[in-house]
Amino acid sequence: MKILNFQNANLLQTIKRIFVFMSPATLLLSSPVASHTSSFRIKLSFFLFIILFPVSILAQDTNFVTVSPGLGIKRNATNLHSPVNKNRQWLIAGINVIGYGSSLIILNNTWYKNYPHTSFHTFNDSKEWLQVDKVGHAWTAYTTGRLSTGMWRWAGLPQKKAAIIGGLSGAAYQTVIEFLDAHSSQWGWSWADIGANLFGSGLFISQELSWQEQRIQFKFSFHHKDYGETQLNERADNLFGKSWYERMLKDYNAQTYWLSANLKSFFKQGNLPEWLNVSVGYGADGLLGGFKNEWVDQLGNNVTRYDIPRKRQFYLSPDIDFTKIKTKSKFLKTTFSFFNSFKCPAPALMIDSKGKMRAYVLYF
Numbered sequence: 001m002k003i004l005n006f007q008n009a010n011l012l013q014t015i016k017r018i019f020v021f022m023s024p025a026t027l028l029l030s031s032p033v034a035s036h037t038s039s040f041r042i043k044l045s046f047f048l049f050i051i052l053f054p055v056s057i058l059a060q061d062t063n064f065v066t067v068s069p070g071l072g073i074k075r076n077a078t079n080l081h082s083p084v085n086k087n088r089q090w091l092i093a094g095i096n097v098i099g100y101g102s103s104l105i106i107l108n109n110t111w112y113k114n115y116p117h118t119s120f121h122t123f124n125d126s127k128e129w130l131q132v133d134k135v136g137h138a139w140t141a142y143t144t145g146r147l148s149t150g151m152w153r154w155a156g157l158p159q160k161k162a163a164i165i166g167g168l169s170g171a172a173y174q175t176v177i178e179f180l181d182a183h184s185s186q187w188g189w190s191w192a193d194i195g196a197n198l199f200g201s202g203l204f205i206s207q208e209l210s211w212q213e214q215r216i217q218f219k220f221s222f223h224h225k226d227y228g229e230t231q232l233n234e235r236a237d238n239l240f241g242k243s244w245y246e247r248m249l250k251d252y253n254a255q256t257y258w259l260s261a262n263l264k265s266f267f268k269q270g271n272l273p274e275w276l277n278v279s280v281g282y283g284a285d286g287l288l289g290g291f292k293n294e295w296v297d298q299l300g301n302n303v304t305r306y307d308i309p310r311k312r313q314f315y316l317s318p319d320i321d322f323t324k325i326k327t328k329s330k331f332l333k334t335t336f337s338f339f340n341s342f343k344c345p346a347p348a349l350m351i352d353s354k355g356k357m358r359a360y361v362l363y364f
Contacts, residue, residue: 088155095151100173108180115186123181123188128290130312132252134196135282137174139257141200142218143341144170149208150337163208171201215265217321219258219279221343221364222248231303235288235295256283256363258343260319275324279343281315285352309354317348317363 126134149166153159174197182189200218207214224247227233240251247254260279263272286308289295293305322336322344348363 085156089152089157092151092155096148096169100169100176104176104180107177112180112184115184117183118185120182121188123190124192125190125290126192129252129287130284130310131192132255132257132282132284132287134192135257136255137193137196138200138203139218139220141170141174141197142204143200144173145201145204146214146341149204159212160209163205167201167205167208170204171197211265213265215262217260217262217277217340219260219319219341219343221256221258221281221345222251223254223364225251225254231297232288232305232308234297235303238298239288252287253283253285256281256313256315256343258282258315258317258319260321260343262321262324264324275321277319277321279315279317279319281313281317281343281348283313283315284311285313286310311356312353313350314352315348315350315363317343317346319346320344 145167147166148169149162152162152166157165175194178189178193178197181187181193203216203218204214207216224244225236227236236251236253240247258279258281260277262274262277264270264274264276286293287310288305288308293308293310295303297303322340323333325336327333327336343364345362345364348360349357350360350363351357
């Protein structure tokens, strides 16, 4: 029995739309600077892998949707005791090879081939975007590790082995992209990116090996930002694109990354709800360029906006661990697992690096 049903024509149309979305002619013209960050390309290729391969293949197997922890690992009796299944292991190996390999080929053909190839070289971008892009690297490595580990657990691998193989896959995948950067004239090998990738994978693997669960989860949130002035909105459109999906991937002023801790996991004797989390977030504001707020507009005029401060932002907010919500519905379990990679909208308290504090009734 199939839970999801894709017609070939519809799948081809989806793939074509993704190709158009990834095309440099589409993205580079609308946002020539932000699209040069490896964090954007990595997240883009990650979402491509998620869309093209697991969803279409998992539609062939109801049991995968039933027991896979997916993006928000949540164990149950079925998952913990899945017997070793060679057919499933070959299937998951094939998904990883096809998914990762194809997304890298597409990324290479749509991005890197448009720039001269060079010998291996490095590029120090550790101070770009107040490191928001580096946190994005870590989140992608962590989230990829959770997805991959869920697949290997479904295939019957022991918890420890699945965690190591799956957890390292995120950093390994991004390292391959880093090699592509290192041989492109437009970018370069970034040790800061590598460090962020290893942090994301390490955060996942260490919790799996220590606690056999993710007590502290890495989450992402995004909101649309209006820059107020016409000049600033035009700059944002050029930097980050105009569509919501471009802004979601590239607008570092509108992204927030969270470490969300499940209270019940740390205080088991208390009467706290199992689903209640407390989260700390990191974001930034006032970023109109990678290193400084200076650019050349479409008329060739030099624009400097040093009057706009570049600020780090730190958040405190309650959150929900959706995988802790009890339900017998297999569909809801899978849905909750997916949403667990994203921060739930909730009240939040923010303090920035300039000392300003602000409270939000609802923040995402």
